[in-house]
Amino acid sequence: VPHTGSTVGRLGEEDINEKLSEIKKKIQSPLHPLYDSSYLPPDHSDVVIVGGGVLGLSVAYWLKKLEKQRGALRVLVVERDLTYSQASSALSLGGIHQQFSLPENIHLSLFSASFLRNINEHLAVVDAPPLDLQFNPLGYLWLASEKDAAAMENNVKVQRQEGAKVCLMSPDQLRNKFPWINTEGVALASYGMEDEGWFDPWCLLQGLRRKVQSMGVLFCQGEVTRFVSSTDRMLTKNHKEVKLKRIYEVHVKMDNSLEYQPVECAIVINAAGAWSAQIAALAGIGKGPPDTLQGTKLPVEPRKRYVYVWHCPQGPGLESPLVADTSGTYFRREGLGSNYLGGRSPTEEEEPDPGNLEVDHDFFQDKVWPHLAQRVPAFETLKVQNAWAGYYDYNTFDQNGVVGPHPLVVNMFFATGFSGHGLQQAPGVGRAVAEMILEGRFQTINLDSFLFSRFYLGEKIQEDNII
């Protein structure tokens, strides 16, 4: 459209509305110098990933990695807060272990360990420096009391069968190896020898982001406020009517403004972590009579967890693993300077209010320190230096993740609800979701038991080893 210059003169005679609409059209055309919509997401995108944390980025990475042709998929990642100030991924302790009771969890962790080991082959970007995950391969040490010892032995058998390198230790062996532990009340311990430890989650997040941007994934800082979907009515074999929804438009609202951009999409991925339930509710999941499939909500809610940093010069030496005590308290060493990180998951009654990320120091004094001092006598003289709080995307149903499509909203895929072990399973889950989208089924690791439908059918897949 040729630019005809200003339309001055004879305003009184011509219709003002017509003039205004003409001006508006000119300004909105992409060639006009006033038009700059680069901050807005695109009009169309094949896949919209809601949530730019480690799970969302992992799904984006695997989608681009496994797509059949280069550039076949246009992927958009919508993240509300690109500084990740409240994101669970950034505030995590960064541990990875294979000591789970479910074989699927073990496989996910093993896959993620090999991904992290070869991270510079997977996430290499031309001309960018290699990633240093600062991985500490010291493993996890889970302590079990008398009543949990049998379950732990069973779990270790399953873990060994699936390929994790875990060994069982008696209290005497524990005392031999780690003289700073007080083994009172400990009947059995399981120690991960390989592929377990902790790393820097921020590095993984930035590495994924850098790689994913280089692969052509679009990022947008905004909030998803609405899903527009079309409904399809179908009949089941018993002639009951089922309403299947398909989301065809996502409204992304910009930061600090009322402006929104409708993005036409084919697939939506819910990787919003602690806030996944809100996104699911926007899509109409859970709106229906209770005890029906329409009425089953996504049972993921934010739970606040504290992490404390303390200094103890006489504490456990360089060889100490991440110790998870019988009481649920856990700690690990950080660096060379006798600093330790740790915390404890509160019981249901002690759950703090997840409205903000304020730290409760009394929780440490009353609920964490006594257990620490009991297990490691050297910790009686510790001094707290720092603390922070983060959210778990806690699955209240069975504390395991939700992966895969929703039965009724057919193009919404979940990758959330991992209740504290999302970071260590992110590469595996990302690949599973990408395979589900591109191939239609899980190929590397079978996560059929993690589908949404288990909430309606009531099939719990309980995971015991959660801290």
Add this chain to the structure above:
Amino acid sequence: MAAPWPSLRLVAPIWNRSTRGIHHLGGAVDPESNQKKRRTMLQYLSDYFYDVESLRGYFLQNEMDKVHQKNRFRDKEWIRPDKYGHFSQEFWNFSEVPVEAVDASDCVINYEGLENLHLLKELQSLSLQRCPHMDDWCLSRLYPLADSLLELSLAGCPRISERGLACLHHLQNLRRLDISNLPSVSNPGLTQILVEEMLPNCKVVGVDLAEGLKLGPEEQPQDTDRPVPA
């Protein structure tokens, strides 16, 4: 080709059982027998008569010749590749002999390759100097050698950091550890002290601890106890 590094011989070679039959030959050979104070009749006689001494020496020489005859490793302490990098076919004749020492310096061995070392149940000394792909993940794979490993050298590996060195605590039989020239270790002096605390029976070689002391009196000591930022 890497120069052969001196094998330590901390543990005296275990003699073939049959040579012990000749009444504790000459005292100097077997260090453990020096502890035994009892003197046999033969020893007393050989201290006083030259003929008895030379007779004993003659029998000793015979036994030694028999031992050396059976020894397939004459003049060959190490089996090395030739100038083309190939190992000779004779290597296969020794397949049931336990491997005592492996020198993998400058070798591009990686995480998957280290699995091959797990089969060597009697490995006493391992040298992984200057291996470019040895990193912290690889060190966590050394624990199966804990029963037999006495010496380990990691000098000059560019990717090993103090986090990997912490996994060496499984190797409780280690007597000598070389961790010099590790560029990725953030604080070599402190790391050495912590590793020495971790492995009390082991001699840790590597860092010249006096290096830090060469700073002038005005220099502030490094603060390694800073709290970790959230």
